[in-house]
Amino acid sequence: MNDSGRSTGSSAGSKRKDARRNQQTLLDAAAAVFVASGVDAPVRDIAAKAGVGMGTIYRHFPTRADLVIAVYRHQVDACAEAGPALLAAGPTPHAALGRWVDLFVDFLVTKHGLAAALQNDNAGFETLHAYFLDRLLPVCTRLLEAAAAAGEIRPGLDAYQLMRGIGNLCIGAESDARYDARRLVALLVAGLRRPD
Amino acid sequence: MNDSGRSTGSSAGSKRKDARRNQQTLLDAAAAVFVASGVDAPVRDIAAKAGVGMGTIYRHFPTRADLVIAVYRHQVDACAEAGPALLAAGPTPHAALGRWVDLFVDFLVTKHGLAAALQNDNAGFETLHAYFLDRLLPVCTRLLEAAAAAGEIRPGLDAYQLMRGIGNLCIGAESDARYDARRLVALLVAGLRRPD
DNA sequence: TCGATACCGGAGCGAGGTTCCGATTCGCTC
DNA sequence: GAGCGAATCGGAACCTCGCTCCGGTATCGA
Numbered sequence: 407m408n409d410s411g412r413s414t415g416s417s418a419g420s421k422r423k424d425a426r427r428n429q430q431t432l433l434d435a436a437a438a439v440f441v442a443s444g445v446d447a448p449v450r451d452i453a454a455k456a457g458v459g460m461g462t463i464y465r466h467f468p469t470r471a472d473l474v475i476a477v478y479r480h481q482v483d484a485c486a487e488a489g490p491a492l493l494a495a496g497p498t499p500h501a502a503l504g505r506w507v508d509l510f511v512d513f514l515v516t517k518h519g520l521a522a523a524l525q526n527d528n529a530g531f532e533t534l535h536a537y538f539l540d541r542l543l544p545v546c547t548r549l550l551e552a553a554a555a556a557g558e559i560r561p562g563l564d565a566y567q568l569m570r571g572i573g574n575l576c577i578g579a580e581s582d583a584r585y586d587a588r589r590l591v592a593l594l595v596a597g598l599r600r601p602d
Numbered sequence: 603m604n605d606s607g608r609s610t611g612s613s614a615g616s617k618r619k620d621a622r623r624n625q626q627t628l629l630d631a632a633a634a635v636f637v638a639s640g641v642d643a644p645v646r647d648i649a650a651k652a653g654v655g656m657g658t659i660y661r662h663f664p665t666r667a668d669l670v671i672a673v674y675r676h677q678v679d680a681c682a683e684a685g686p687a688l689l690a691a692g693p694t695p696h697a698a699l700g701r702w703v704d705l706f707v708d709f710l711v712t713k714h715g716l717a718a719a720l721q722n723d724n725a726g727f728e729t730l731h732a733y734f735l736d737r738l739l740p741v742c743t744r745l746l747e748a749a750a751a752a753g754e755i756r757p758g759l760d761a762y763q764l765m766r767g768i769g770n771l772c773i774g775a776e777s778d779a780r781y782d783a784r785r786l787v788a789l790l791v792a793g794l795r796r797p798d
Numbered sequence: 799t800c801g802a803t804a805c806c807g808g809a810g811c812g813a814g815g816t817t818c819c820g821a822t823t824c825g826c827t828c
Numbered sequence: 829g830a831g832c833g834a835a836t837c838g839g840a841a842c843c844t845c846g847c848t849c850c851g852g853t854a855t856c857g858a
Contacts, residue, residue: 421835422835424837425835425836425837448814449815450813450815459838459839460816460838461817461838462836464817522721525773525774530815563785566781567780570774570778571786571789574770574772576770577770578766584763589759590759593767593790593793594786596797597794617856618856619855620806620854621804621805621855624805644844644845645845645846645847655808656807656846657805660846660848800858802856802857805852805854806853807850807852809849811846811848813846814843815842817842817843818840819838819839820837820838821837824835825834826832826833827831828829
């Protein structure tokens with residue numbers, strides 16, 4: 407299924423054993439450092455944690471986005487796959503959309519700085535943006551279309567804007583106890599509902 | 603009016619003529635550079651544009667936030683003062699809130715990177731955050747309370763969260779044609795309305 | 799005019815991202 | 829098992845940027 411493989415390092419193409427081992431080591435180290443210091447932790451720290459040089463990290467993951475994608479690929483995929491399932495299971499499309507959005511928000515909020523990185527237009531992050539879009543936009547579009555077909559929501563808001571808005575609302579949610587991103591996203595989705 | 607002067611440089615305390623002149627030059631240069639390159643343009647660029655050294659810029663504006671505040675102070679004040687006026691003029695508190703939010707969004711969206719800087723927890727920006735909060739939170743609180751008293755909105759969302767959410771939604775709005783922050787903010791405010 | 803004081807300007811330090819290249823290790827072949 | 833070419837490793841080096849520090853200088857008051 408979906409081998410929409412970008413240049414995200416390589417999973418099977420690696421010939422040499424040490425290269426593959428190092429790639430895994432790097433993924434583990436990156437995951438640990440991301441949890442501890444956020445997704446924009448210094449590259450040096452990740453390299454140090456993995457016990458490799460910086461050349462190694464940049465060879466395996468040319469941009470920081472590639473590393474982030476590799477670390478979170480499974481979770482993003484899970485979120486993407488949950489969409490159709492929710493749509494099939496939920497009572498109404500709008501309910502399914504709401505539940506899917508919750509999933510997405512939970513994912514973003516628990517990753518330090520991920521939401522911020524997603525909107526960051528700094529060089530190297532647009533690949534991350536693109537990956538999320540590639541993977542999740544179709545899912546969101548289907549949910550949105552189903553809800554629109556059921557007449558539950560106001561028309562005219564495409565999935566891109568919705569996802570972008572959700573991503574934005576999640577920025578900084580993990581470092582500010584006074585701010586509840588879930589609440590605001592729920593309000594946004596509520597606002598999407600047809601007043602009728 | 604309102605000499606709630608923080609450490610935002612000084613407006614009248616400067617004794618020496620050249621100091622005052624440089625301060626104004628810096629404000630003009632900063633405004634120009636902010637428009638061209640966003641509020642997080644390199645300090646060196648601003649100094650160069652103003653034709654002064656970097657020591658000068660840091661003496662007048664110890665942190666970047668002080669500079670940003672000084673540049674936008676008038677507009678923030680105008681926004682703050684518009685709140686009560688709208689509340690008095692509008693047909694309903696919720697309408698006034700909506701119009702005030704539009705004002706705020708317009709302000710944020712037209713300043714490159716301002717919204718992002720506001721949520722940035724990097725050192726030096728929390729003063730900016732604090733200034734906006736000091737100035738606008740009371741206004742927003744009053745609008746929200748009036749709307750709540752009129753029974754127009756769901757209870758339980760404080761002004762801080764609303765403003766933060768709006769600020770977040772505005773991030774990156776100026777550099778992405780596919781994204782319409784005004785629309786999403788409107789949806790959020792709509793979601794705030796009591797379903798009844 | 800003259801001294802004290804505040805101000806000016808840029809060299810310099812530290813942090814972080816990214817590149818580059820010599821040394822090393824691996825996998826394959828004979 | 830030894831040799832060889834190529835891929836990989838590692839970190840030194842370079843760049844950008846924020847911020848500080850201090851010698852030189854202009855300004856104000858007496």
